[in-house]
Amino acid sequence: MSLLRIDSVHKHFGSHHVLKGVDLKVEAGEVVAIIGRSGSGKSTLLRSINGLETLSDGLIEVDGERLHAGQTDMRALRLKVGMVFQQFNLFPHLSVVENVMLALGVVKKMARSQARECAHAVLDKVGLSHKLDARPGQLSGGQQQRVAIARALAMSPKVLLCDEITSALDPELVSEVLAVVRQLAGEGMTLVMVTHEMRFAREVGDKVVFMHEGRIHEQGTPEQMFGAPRSRELAAFIGALGG
Amino acid sequence: MIEFSIWTILQYLAQGLGWTLCLSLLAFVLGGAVGGGILLARIATYPLLRVFARGYIEFFQGTPLLMQLFMVFFGLSLLGRDVSPWVAAGFSLTLYSAAFLAEIWRGCVEAVDRGQWEAAASLAMSRWEQLRHVILPQALRHAVTPTVGFSVQIVKGTAVTSIIGMTELTKTGSILANATLQPFTIFGMVGLGYFLLCYPLSRLAHYLERKLNVLAAH
Numbered sequence: 032m033s034l035l036r037i038d039s040v041h042k043h044f045g046s047h048h049v050l051k052g053v054d055l056k057v058e059a060g061e062v063v064a065i066i067g068r069s070g071s072g073k074s075t076l077l078r079s080i081n082g083l084e085t086l087s088d089g090l091i092e093v094d095g096e097r098l099h100a101g102q103t104d105m106r107a108l109r110l111k112v113g114m115v116f117q118q119f120n121l122f123p124h125l126s127v128v129e130n131v132m133l134a135l136g137v138v139k140k141m142a143r144s145q146a147r148e149c150a151h152a153v154l155d156k157v158g159l160s161h162k163l164d165a166r167p168g169q170l171s172g173g174q175q176q177r178v179a180i181a182r183a184l185a186m187s188p189k190v191l192l193c194d195e196i197t198s199a200l201d202p203e204l205v206s207e208v209l210a211v212v213r214q215l216a217g218e219g220m221t222l223v224m225v226t227h228e229m230r231f232a233r234e235v236g237d238k239v240v241f242m243h244e245g246r247i248h249e250q251g252t253p254e255q256m257f258g259a260p261r262s263r264e265l266a267a268f269i270g271a272l273g274g
Numbered sequence: 275m276i277e278f279s280i281w282t283i284l285q286y287l288a289q290g291l292g293w294t295l296c297l298s299l300l301a302f303v304l305g306g307a308v309g310g311g312i313l314l315a316r317i318a319t320y321p322l323l324r325v326f327a328r329g330y331i332e333f334f335q336g337t338p339l340l341m342q343l344f345m346v347f348f349g350l351s352l353l354g355r356d357v358s359p360w361v362a363a364g365f366s367l368t369l370y371s372a373a374f375l376a377e378i379w380r381g382c383v384e385a386v387d388r389g390q391w392e393a394a395a396s397l398a399m400s401r402w403e404q405l406r407h408v409i410l411p412q413a414l415r416h417a418v419t420p421t422v423g424f425s426v427q428i429v430k431g432t433a434v435t436s437i438i439g440m441t442e443l444t445k446t447g448s449i450l451a452n453a454t455l456q457p458f459t460i461f462g463m464v465g466l467g468y469f470l471l472c473y474p475l476s477r478l479a480h481y482l483e484r485k486l487n488v489l490a491a492h
């Protein structure tokens with residue numbers, strides 16, 4: 032059984048039909064890159080997977096945890112799904128280590144010492160164990176994004192969602208964040224990422240998903256998708272990127 | 275006309291000032307507590323609560339405090355209860371402060387970036403946990419200055435309770451003015467009394483604003 036199953040998901044914002052029946056399966060350990068034009072519904076789809084958007088119709092299942100249209104209790108689902116945002120969204124009033132520890136204490140009821148240990152471990156993994164007591168505001172964008180990744184990882188999610196996590200970064204800071212993602216992919220983390228970094232999608236993606244006008248228009252291996260696009264829309268999209 | 279020594283006058287005024295202070299504190303503390311509740315309702319996910327809180331805030335912000343006081347004072351008496359001026363004054367000042375404080379605090383909560391709610395939510399925190407651990411600590415920083423600022427409004431607002439017989443500072447002043455026939459002097463002293471209460475508060479607001487800005491810069 033797939034780790035993540037998205038089944039005819041629809042999303043309306045008022046009269047605006049944004050997701051028009053999306054189906055997708057993601058296996059454990061798979062790295063999926065979602066690409067597509069601005070406004071095609073990539074973020075909306077990703078945000079639906081952890082309940083930041085409610086579904087208008089359809090079903091999402093993550094590791095046996097189901098999400099239906101109209102459901103409001105997302106806690107069980109969110110325990111299985113981590114998310115990293117384009118704008119980092121670190122908690123500015125907390126230090127780096129407290130950012131990572133907060134939900135471990137509040138949600139997982141972990142003792143402080145244990146939460147601290149866990150936070151140290153994930154921060155070490157993203158190469159920031161020397162910044163434990165810094166405030167987010169004192170870090171570079173790349174460092175902030177790595178803290179955000181650590182914060183999500185600390186909760187031991189089954190799937191990690193990444194929505195254009197390098198788009199807000201200065202070009203020279205992109206690679207340090209991608210290196211962390213590459214490492215996670217190598218360790219077998221299941222990743223679903225929306226990205227404009229086509230080269231990266233090609234390199235680490237097991238599967239590339241092309242969204243177009245609220246639907247998954249085409250999907251396949253990176254070689255197929257970038258080497259031999261079947262649809263005109265995908266060819267045009269890749270062509271427009273000069274790839 | 276009765277002769278009052280300046281000391282007697284000052285003594286009465288100090289007593290009035292004391293009551294004004296008590297009434298202000300009461301309104302601030304109870305109003306803050308009720309206002310906290312109204313704030314929670316105002317930002318709740320449950321629509322009916324939000325509608326109620328909005329209606330509450332709009333009613334108390336959109337009508338004169340004096341009218342609210344009359345409504346409480348005469349309204350409660352209509353229900354067959356003889357209300358003491360204290361109860362009526364405390365009650366209406368509390369409701370009034372609660373509305374303004376809730377609205378001030380709502381603005382502070384909304385000044386916190388939506389991404390903060392979402393990040394907390396994505397970590398599986400409940401809405402209350404998001405609010406308690408992520409949003410309110412950040413909103414608090416925005417809230418300190420306007421809250422202290424509003425306390426000045428409360429102090430001045432207590433003056434209307436003189437109408438229903440609270441012998442706070444203004445009422446004491448008008449009694450003394452009638453008795454001494456020196457309204458200008460007496461009300462000058464009354465004004466000075468309010469100033470003594472309000473000036474430190476507005477200084478405090480300025481001080482906290484600067485202090486928090488410095489902290490935020492770090």
Ligand SMILES: Nc1ncnc2c1ncn2[C@@H]1O[C@H](COP(=O)(O)OP(=O)(O)OP(=O)(O)O)[C@@H](O)[C@H]1O
Pocket residue numbers: 044047049067068069070071072073074075076
């Ligand atoms: N909260 C919202 N309310 C109304 N419309 C929305 C909302 N969020 C997104 N939309 C609309 O839904 C459509 C898809 O948005 P979405 O953010 O999913 O696109 P995207 O593929 O992520 O685009 P981008 O590459 O620019 O991030 C857009 O037309 C957008 O305007």
Ligand SMILES: [Mg+2]
Pocket residue numbers: 073074075
């Ligand atoms: Mg997007």
